[in-house]
Amino acid sequence: MTGMVAQMPDRDRKVAERVPTDWKTGAMQTRIRRRYAAERRFRFMGLAAVVLSAAFLAFLLVTMLAQGLRGFTETRLALPIDFAAAGLEVTPAQLEQRGADAALASAGLERVVDNAAVAAFGPDGMDLISDTAWIRVGERLKADPGLLGGQAVIAVPASAGVDLAAKSGDTPLDARVAELRAQNRLTTGFAWGFLTGADSTDPTRVGIWGALKGSILTMVVTLLLAFPIGVLSAVYLEEYAPRNRWTDLIEVSINNLAAVPSIIFGLLGLAVFLATFQMPRSAALVGGLTLALMTMPVIVIAGRNAVKAVPPSIRDAALGIGASRVQVVFHHVIPLALPGILTGTIIGMARALGETAPLLMIGMRAFIAGPPGGFTSPATALPVQVFLWSDEVSRGFVEKTSAAIIVLLVFLLAMNGLAIYLRNKFEQRW
Amino acid sequence: MSTLALLILLIGLGIVAWVSARLRLSRLAGEERTHSLPLYHGWYVALWTAVPPILFLILWVNITPALVSYAVIDTPVAARILPSEPLERSALLAEARALAKGQIEAPFNADARLLAPAYAETQSRYDLGATALALILAFAGFAYAFTRVRPDFRARTRVERIVMAALLGASLVAILTTVGIVASLLFESFRFFSMVNPLDFLFGTRWSPQATVLPGEDPGFGAVPLFWGTIFIGAIIAMLVAIPLGLMSAVYLTQYARPAVRRWMKPILEILAGVPTVVYGYFAALTVAPVIRDAAAAIGIANASSESALAAGLVMGIMIIPFVSSMADDSIAAVPGSMRDGSLAMGATSSETIRRVLIPAALPGVVGGVLLAVSRAIGETMIVVMAAGLAANLTANPFASVTTVTTQIVQLLTGDQEFDSAKTLAAFALGLVLFVVTLLLNIVALRVVKRYREAYE
Amino acid sequence: MTQVHIDTPVQPDAPAPHKMTARNVDVFYGSKQAIKDVSIDVDMDRVTAFIGPSGCGKSTFLRTLNRMNDTVSSARVTGDIRLDGDDIYSPQMDVVQLRARVGMVFQKPNPFPKSIYENVAYGPRIHGLAAARGEMDEIVEGSLKRAGLWEEVKDRLSDSGTALSGGQQQRLCIARAIAVDPEVILMDEPCSALDPIATAKIEELIHELRGRYAIVIVTHNMQQAARVSQRTAFFHLGTLVEYGETSEIFTNPREVRTKDYITGRYG
């Protein structure tokens, strides 16, 4: 303080020299106008960035919708069949028993349907109806065994070529389809089979349920493993871990695992679960394990942030009346952090649901014609199915791929929406 | 008794133990205040009753099959029919066991039928032993813990110690995973490097892997084109898209947008990161790539590939936008409001405040975010698999096709080649490189972010 | 600093044992010493006030009295602190019980985000103080009554504790502390976040509670210290500068630093 007093004369001399700023001069006004223009430009750039990013998203979603919605419909042909005359070796009683499918298959229903197609549409009839049209006919028969005794007109799925020609044209079958349409034998309907069936080599018969069920089974395994482990380690690291080299190591591992390319987890699954532990290839169990390892760090990080966000005053309050540290955590911290943890979990699960590359590594890219039976039976998952279908020969798969993408996106958007809802609902209550 | 039934029985015993411990405590304590709540005494005894036998069972389930098999091998029937070749022998044993358990109806090898009864008999003997041992363990544990239940017994401390052990165990899973990754990559990579010189691999410029490596010939395992492709797509093109868009979006949303707009737009942009990469890949391959190729052709670039680095990088950049923007958002938000107030109070406009004060102050955080985004981009697989192609070109032409490390891993491991060949093993070596690079990127990024956070906390 | 001789002003007449005694207490955060050689006694039926400029270590010292400093991993306490003659830092001492006996009320009201009833019942519940539901109801009612909150909340016991006003929240926290039937209550600036009316209520409550508990209160407001306490300790830079009867400290401080502080020369 004394030093300051000593300098004072010097300061006063220097200070007096400045003239007050005149804000009204032309130069100053121009300058201010330029500054405001720069401000507007900058702001516009920001807005443009937001709009552009949102536009990309909108474009992506609209494109997928436009391409994929057609995948949910199928073209059907009205096929007259004279069951009485066809000589189908099956009785109505058999159709009501458990072995109905086998009975129909061995009774030569396929041949009957093919013959009916040739009879109805001419020599190219078999190319017009789907290879598996007879299965649809069989289902009708099971529903209504009475048909066996007479004639019926059954709407069967058209072949991929007809379907494509009917929907988009520009195929060799266009003329034929126009003819059929003129005869009123062509209808379009919602393809329920797409929602209930499994993979197939025939685009008119593929379904998403097999892959969806595979995804669900995989996700169940992932959730059961990643959630408890993730939450417990988040709690440990945030509430108890002493600061030492070990916890640093755990922290580094977790942060690193959260960013390790997913394909490396695939390599891990391949080397550890398949090669070392001899677990079954292509199984949802292994997929779930692999994805759980990938999801766990995401949950840990979200969990730690949520735990950190619980105000220390709550812990103090509980400790202050004599709660032990485990009681503090289980009575107060975890319940309060739960929304945050759940949000992180959902986001991690959504990421796992969309993940493809690691599943390719552990053999979940096989062709499997039926929905998986359990955790150890072979399965695919939705994104893998998308990848596989995008590579199919037949043009009919293009719209099916997009349709599968729509199913996948619906799930993901729902999950993300739920996470956002949770986050907004529980954001900062204290 | 089957393992499952035994497990249920043990859990039942645990419940009985839980209840009886509480009863004993209330009888002993009467009106006296106990050190721990009855609940903890219950848990203490229940855990002692159920956990040791369950651990034993887990161990048992893992070793009995072997013990049973050895016992069966020693039977006279086995000595007569078992083949000496180990693989055949084991197949036969497995079938005999499956027959004995009724899992299959017909074996591959008819001899298995002869062995099945021996299996069934031995197995039931061992199962009986396991049940007895488990029950003895349960009762011993129960007796030990039950006698310690007294009002002044510190049951809570004991139980909490177990909880702590469980917590610690959970957090070790992360380390195990890391060790697993490193081990699985290192082992296979060593095998690869015993076939291919690591220097050729890291610095060679020709990538054309052959299944067998002939001596004295370029093996075509020069990974530089892959590294370049990865950097070109992930760190250059994608970032050229993601950094400006992400940063400016973050700036707009945090500094300009009304709270309602921010509340809606932020999650909407985050959806970009939630869309599965396989969808982006499909989108890139079918929608973006043809447009880019046509555009290139229109401006006179001959030979534009339909699988271009640009298509993959562009789409990847879009995917990465939310990473950059949310990290930038966080870092800008972490700059104390007083900085902003300080600048505004000097008469600075918002954009001057943002450009001259907020962004420089948030820069380390933003840089850390970008590094994390880069590590995410170079690890991305499906977009490149579907949109950028497989040609290992060493080119800076964005319209040409390039390939990346991750794509090659997928190709090498799912393509048509034999296992154990240099080609397959190369995938693990590439994985190792990828792992090391992301590890370094992350460590650097986290350091940067952390140091910067500390500066304000 | 002059060594404060702590026995002089306390009990001129009888050797009644102190509720808590602290002798030569040092507290370190890592290598930084926050409390230097402090000795103090806490007695039943008295309110002891800690005053001093910001950062002088009032809260730190208060928290050593019920081992809340255990939660700060870098904190280290040396010296001797006894509750009814038992060393509270000895390995035999169970912190959980200690904290039940030495309750604490914090600067910012921190009710749990649970119902008012559950806030008060939490402590008795974890300590197993109530055998039946009816007993618990009694404890809750009694504690809320003693905290002077019963009339205001009796019709909405199931509302969230965080929905109360600041002053009510602070009284709820006091009720919560009382519910486990402590012997000592530590209060760290309990009124600094409250408005004058709420402050007056809390001060009145402290007066009423005094008969039953040993109370230690940290405050920034010297007038408050003068109003509520019987004995005052003045801390500065981690040392105990002066400790004595409140009336004496405020009218006739022995140390010049105390006087400067009380008259607003700094702080």
Next chain:
Amino acid sequence: MTQVHIDTPVQPDAPAPHKMTARNVDVFYGSKQAIKDVSIDVDMDRVTAFIGPSGCGKSTFLRTLNRMNDTVSSARVTGDIRLDGDDIYSPQMDVVQLRARVGMVFQKPNPFPKSIYENVAYGPRIHGLAAARGEMDEIVEGSLKRAGLWEEVKDRLSDSGTALSGGQQQRLCIARAIAVDPEVILMDEPCSALDPIATAKIEELIHELRGRYAIVIVTHNMQQAARVSQRTAFFHLGTLVEYGETSEIFTNPREVRTKDYITGRYG
């Protein structure tokens, strides 16, 4: 509340125009009124102190004087505030210029994470006050000298401003505010984060700056208000309770609330 007649104590002799005048100012945060009908004058060559209990609206009112409340989206200001007779809330008023003319210093020192030089040069640079590098050097040196910081930092102008001690940082912030040559300086509890020695330095600085600027200072410390200000305004619950010469307010308050506050009955 009694309507305060603001003209009485101000200028008994001459009608010299006020630097700033506020008349019937209300401030709302959303629907909550934080300032109710406040009228005040700010004059050159004087230090005006705002005192009052926490949350009474001192900061809010201070920030209306240079429109810093514009940054709070929910804030709304009505009434009439003039700088040299110009309505600062009129659409013609350019906030950028206004804030250059009415500088502000905050409670917590907030230097930019840049060099000391750049901290001071920031304002002149954005306003284009210096044509050449040499001119800027002069401005920086002059401002630092006036803020009494030059001797301490002249050898390390390129060090980061955040590396200084708290008191130095606050003086740096004052230098930064001075550098754009303002007419009024608003200070919101400039010493509350500082130790007594740094506080003394800032108080001395305020004395020196008084000759050149109109200064408004918010403070919690009544002794500080008494020491540095010539006029004091006492706020309570958003209203201006009493406004007058400092000497009078502290020795002979007219309102009982003022008296209670000054003597520590609440707050």
Next chain:
Amino acid sequence: IADPAAEGGEPRDRIRIVGSSTVYPFTTAVAEGFVNHNPGFEAPIVEQNGTGAGISLFCEGVGARFPDIANASRRMKPAELASCRQNGVTEVVELLVGIDGVAIAESRRGTAIALTTEQVYRALAAEPYGRPNTTRLWSDVDPALPNIPIVVYGPPSTSGTRDALVELIIRPGCLSNPAMVALEASDKDRAEAICTRLREDGPYVSAGENDNLIVQRLNANPDAVGIFGFSFLEENARTLRGVPINGVEPSAATIADGTYPGARSLYIYVKKPHMAAVPGMREFIAEFAGAWNPGGYLTRRGMIPAPADQRAASLERARTLPPLTPSDLGEAG
């Protein structure tokens, strides 16, 4: 403790098939037909991992851990059979299921060209006849060819179609030169390198496994030529046209009778001991045999039926399941 019975794997309830990605679409179609016609059985798992990898997996042994059927886009090599036998897989049944073509095609909008195997070899080999490849235009290869740049989109080195391309077109093109035949006798490795390595300096573009993309690229670039499975050509016959090789255009007929050089037979290999142990094996083979006839659903998916006599022989084998012997392969090879 290691379980001596653990290496055999758990018993199986469904068929496992591995091998060629060329045969894959046909096998999956049959797998599907099999499930539809035999609702009681579990759906088979079909994986595509390439003929070589598939056969080596297949040959690892008999038992539940090992696949039951291997798809192959070429015949098993005697060495492979030997390794099978070494691992105890003594009874392997070979079934010829049909024929596929490696088609060379171009856009219908481009200049029509016709090539010979030798021209293709000279245009695409890394070192045609031991000298570096300097050709850039088709006319560099042969002045008679059009004066357009060589742009060939073909399968990547990881693909089975690539093997077929090399075996069926490149190598014969190479060996049409007597010097190479001589070299093969003297320095096998060198000849192998000269005759099988494809150039990597631009004109040959390794496209992805995704053949659809090749089709798209051909549509975009009318001067380019693409190499892929014949079924893709059929599927896109409206926009693409096959390039004749040695004067023969790729078509179902020319491929079936073997005159088109890019034709190859498709096989499946079945382990006889598994026929009894894995449920559904017999039915699956029967399903296959029903589908490979002309007009069967496999032919509608682009597979070309084998000549009638070969089909009959295969049908007979499917019934009697005669094990493959080295001499069978010797005759063929």
